[in-house]
Amino acid sequence: MKKLWGGRFQSQGNAATNAFGASISFDYKLAEEDIKGSIAHVTMLATCGIVSESEKEDIIAGLQRIEEKIKAQTFEFSLAQEDIHLNIEQALHEEIGPVAGKLHTARSRNDQVATDMHLYLKKEVLAIIDKLVHLQTTLVKKADKHVDTLMPGYTHLQHAQPISFAHHLLAYYNMFKRDYERLQESIKRIDISPLGCAALAGTTFPIDRELTADLLGFSHLYSNSMDGVSDRDFIVEFLSNSSLIMVHLSRLCEELILWSSFEYQFIEMDDAYATGSSIMPQKKNPDYAELIRGKSGRVFGHLFGLLTVLKGTPLAYNKDLQEDKEGMFDTVQTISMSLEIMAGMIETMTVKKDKMAQSTETDFSNATELADYLVTKGIPFREAHEIVGKLVYDCLQKEIFLQDIPLSAYQEIAETIDNSVYNVLEARTAMNRRNSFGGTGSEQVRKAVQVAKKDLRLED
Ligand code: ARG
Numbered sequence: 430m431k432k433l434w435g436g437r438f439q440s441q442g443n444a445a446t447n448a449f450g451a452s453i454s455f456d457y458k459l460a461e462e463d464i465k466g467s468i469a470h471v472t473m474l475a476t477c478g479i480v481s482e483s484e485k486e487d488i489i490a491g492l493q494r495i496e497e498k499i500k501a502q503t504f505e506f507s508l509a510q511e512d513i514h515l516n517i518e519q520a521l522h523e524e525i526g527p528v529a530g531k532l533h534t535a536r537s538r539n540d541q542v543a544t545d546m547h548l549y550l551k552k553e554v555l556a557i558i559d560k561l562v563h564l565q566t567t568l569v570k571k572a573d574k575h576v577d578t579l580m581p582g583y584t585h586l587q588h589a590q591p592i593s594f595a596h597h598l599l600a601y602y603n604m605f606k607r608d609y610e611r612l613q614e615s616i617k618r619i620d621i622s623p624l625g626c627a628a629l630a631g632t633t634f635p636i637d638r639e640l641t642a643d644l645l646g647f648s649h650l651y652s653n654s655m656d657g658v659s660d661r662d663f664i665v666e667f668l669s670n671s672s673l674i675m676v677h678l679s680r681l682c683e684e685l686i687l688w689s690s691f692e693y694q695f696i697e698m699d700d701a702y703a704t705g706s707s708i709m710p711q712k713k714n715p716d717y718a719e720l721i722r723g724k725s726g727r728v729f730g731h732l733f734g735l736l737t738v739l740k741g742t743p744l745a746y747n748k749d750l751q752e753d754k755e756g757m758f759d760t761v762q763t764i765s766m767s768l769e770i771m772a773g774m775i776e777t778m779t780v781k782k783d784k785m786a787q788s789t790e791t792d793f794s795n796a797t798e799l800a801d802y803l804v805t806k807g808i809p810f811r812e813a814h815e816i817v818g819k820l821v822y823d824c825l826q827k828e829i830f831l832q833d834i835p836l837s838a839y840q841e842i843a844e845t846i847d848n849s850v851y852n853v854l855e856a857r858t859a860m861n862r863r864n865s866f867g868g869t870g871s872e873q874v875r876k877a878v879q880v881a882k883k884d885l886r887l888e889d
Contacts, residue, residue: 433515452751453506456513458758462548463513464496466541466624469644471532477637480531488532491524492517512751513545514538535636537628539658539746544624546753548645550667551619553761558612560768561674562885565605567772569881571780572598576874579856580695580785581794590797591789591856594780596869599877604677606884611670619663622647626657629745655745661735661753668732671760675725678767682718685774689715694784699777702770718774721767728763731756789856791830793821798859799831802850806843816842 432441442450468489475485495517498504510516515538521529572595582592622645625631625638631654642650651657688695689703698715706712738752796817803813817831824830832854839846852858864870867877882889 432509432511433518447511448508450511450748451508452512452754453508453510453516455755455758456542456545457506457516459513459542459545459549460499460517461496462545462552463517463541464492464499465548465645466544467492467517467532469641470536470624472644473637473640474531474534474634476640477635479534479634479636484528484531487525487528488521491521491529494524495520512538512542514541535625535627535632535634537626537658539628540623540626540654542750543626543658543660544622544645546664546757547619547621547623547647550663550757550761551616553765554612554616554619554667557761557764557768558609560765560772561605561609561612564768564772564775565602565609565881566885566887567775568598568602568605569878569885569887571595571775572602572874573878573882575780575782576871576878578780578782578785579789579860581789581792582869588788588792588794590863590869591794591860592863592869593860593871593874594782594785595874595878598775599874599881601677601681602881605674608670608674608677611673615663615666615670617648618666620647621649621651621657621663623651623657623660626651626654629655629658659742659745659750661739661750664753664757665732665735665739668728668735668756668760671764672725672729672732674764675721675728675767678771679722679725681771682722685718685778686715686722689713693788695781695788697779697781698774699779702774702777717770721770724763724767728760731760786856793824793831795831795854795856795859796821798853798862799850802846802853803843806845808843 432438435441441447471480471485471488471492474480475482480488495504498520504520506513506516507519510519518529518533521532575594575598578594579591580594580597581588582590582597622638622642624641624645625636638650642648651660685696685698687693689698698713698718700713702715702717703713704716706714734756735753738749742749799820800810800813800817803816804810808816820831820834824834832851836846836848836850839850861870861872864872867873
């Protein structure tokens with residue numbers, strides 16, 4: 430088939446180059462945006478007297494018929510027409526004849542593809558934001574139920590100090606809140622119209638770029654035509670924001686996986702979020718959490734892929750830029766699905782409160798409490814630290830815990846130690862006394878839940 434740009438050529442390339450250069454196998458996803466962009470463009474051309482009203486109407490009617498065919502999946506995308514732009518333009522010729530040729534006046538595929546990408550990403554980022562808010566909501570609702578649920582807090586994956594399970598969940602809520610803010614802020618850099626930048630230098634036709642921007646719902650225009658057709662920063666930023674979301678999801682997945690292991694038994698995944706083994710009948714595997722953790726790799730890969738594509742490309746458009754698409758499409762899909770699955774896992778998992786609490790009672794995560802308590806009895810902290818360290822060592826030899834040491838032994842350290850030491854050693858006391866701002870004390874956590882609910886506009 431003859432190429433729409435074929436005038437300068439004597440032959441049509443070969444099957445290998447045609448297949449290698451074509452992007453239609455993936456950029457068909459831009460069909461809706463491409464048609465929207467073309468309708469805005471031709472509307473503007475008519476308003477500016479560059480095409481007639483009736484030409485505009487014919488072109489729009491043709492584009493609408495093509496859109497219907499694409500929606501009904503009766504449109505045949507052709508590799509010979511390279512990409513979505515040429516596929517639609519060729520189809521328009523077949524629909525309405527030579528007047529179709531007027532659509533591409535004062536436009537290039539370079540500003541056309543950039544426009545499509547901005548429209549597409551704006552729509553998808555808004556949808557991803559909704560999914561992120563849903564996950565935040567799920568975390569806060571779960572946290573609301575578990576302010577008083579004790580669990581061991583870890584550093585170095587060793588029991589450190591007892592914490593509230595809600596506090597742990599809200600740590601992730603806060604990470605996702607920053608991710609939400611980053612996505613929101615990025616919209617202003619996506620919401621810019623490149624349409625009318627043409628190939629690279631603008632156009633000789635008296636176009637109205639503000640009109641097309643308005644028609645397409647863009648808030649701003651690229652003020653430099655070369656930048657407008659070459660910019661892919663907005664995609665890099667999306668991939669970077671997505672990478673951070675995947676980092677946060679992946680860390681949470683790792684914890685869900687640990688917590689559902691036999692060693693922890695802190696949670697049990699709902700059946701819908703686990704799989705069995707084909708050989709070991711007892712297995713209940715947290716596959717989906719593992720898969721999200723694994724999928725983080727491809728998102729980071731797309732970020733590095735695009736950075737590397739862009740590095741060293743001279744201005745303005747180069748075909749390298751066609752490589753901006755697959756990673757972006759894949760990231761949109763990966764992030765959307767991962768957020769949805771994560772929200773489902775959190776919402777439906779069973780929290781085994783008793784196991785969590787038990788784990789804080791059969792450990793030494795109250796050692797800091799004892800050291801602090803000795804300080805109140807007049808012992809300098811460093812000395813108290815040393816004393817408690819030795820007590821922990823002795824306990825380990827005797828296979829007992831700090832709360833099992835008799836009062837008489839405590840009174841050998843300081844005469845003034847009384848029965849209140851056992852209250853201090855309780856995990857719940859330890860948790861609730863951490864009442865500093867941002868700490869795990871239930872008063873603080875209850876406040877944090879309220880603040881989060883207000884942020885998310887959730888009912889009490
Ligand atoms: N399929 C191309 C892309 O995605 C569209 C732009 C082509 N422009 C060109 N001058 N060859 O980048």
